Amino acid sequence: MTGVERYSNYDGDVTGRGVTVVGDATLTSYWNGYAGFQREFAALDDRATRGGPVIGRAAGTGFFSGINSDRRKPVVLSLNVNAGRGDDGSRNSSVSVSATLKPASNVSLSVGPGFSTSTTTDQYVSSVRDSTATLFAGRRYVFAQLDQRQLYMSTRGSMTFTPALSLELFAQPLIASGDYYGFQEFAAPRELERRIYGRDVGSVITTRSDDGERRYLIDPDGGGPAPAFGLGDPNFNFRSLRGTGVLRWEWRPGSTAFLVWTQTRSGSAPVGNLVFNRDRRELLDAPADNIFLLKISYLMGF
Secondary structure, three states: OEEEEEEEOOOOOEEEEEEEEEEEEEOOOOOEEEEEEEEEOOEEEOOOOOOOOOEEEOOEEEEEEEEEOOOOOOEEEEEEEEEEEEOOOOEEEEEEEEEEEEEEOOEEEEEEEEEEEEEEEEEEEEEEEOOOOHHHOOEEEEEEEEEEEEEEEEEEEEEEEEOOEEEEEEEEEEEEEEEEEEEEEEOOOOOOOEEEEOOOEOEEEEEEOOOOOEEEEEEOOOOOOOOOEEEEOOOEEEEEEEEEEEEEEEEEOOEEEEEEEEEEEEEEEOOOOOOHHHHHHHHHHOOEEEEEEEEEEOOOOO
8 A cells, every 4th residue: 555645734844745655454364464664755844943944854764664573362463663754864663562362251451561762853942032143033942852761561451340430440551751852953944954053053052050950051142142042951761650540340231430549650761861779669669649530420220
């Protein structure tokens, strides 16, 4: 199967265009798989500056594939892999696996870890007023390169005790990090060329506040008329855990009661790396918020 797409905004700017080729197959053993290729051509981005001028977006190529075992069996396995690379050096990749166990007709348990990594060459950071930035209507739009990592585990379980009584459980721990570097600006609207501060133009000085927070002092033109400006450290490390349990009881035909329990834990730190043992420990030590909810629906007969 082949698909062609093209997107435009109300100003007539082409904001996306590409071609996708996908194929899939199912074997006599009922294992099935798919694979695909996608090519996105150079276009314009009217959202990257968060309401500012339109800038250019580079072309890129991506591949994706997956395989699943026979879904009729007590154990079902799945694997999905994606990878892509932009002509400007950006790249991304992800892999996820899952196993679904069905020891009985009324019981199901699914476990699925996944990991993704990406490098973005033009991640928006901030904008500052600068009367010398005439090409961008008096504002200077700051971008950066960004390395991201994400690790997660999705777990689902369900048990049906009777046609009227069932229990469903879900939990997903997540660890993510982002490392910003190579602060830069676009040379002109609607173009792809970027200028990295401290290498192509201007200078970058790293400082630390009294409380140890890292900051950046950027002079965009190295002593020229443009004023220097400061940026806080945008690096992040985020951990979260979401868990939900739902007990459903249809206590009479058409009337159902739901008892729901939700727990969330989260935390963050201004560091741009992912260290599993450290982040796992910080996640489990984070304070938990528990919510209990009872919902009842009643069918009234007339």
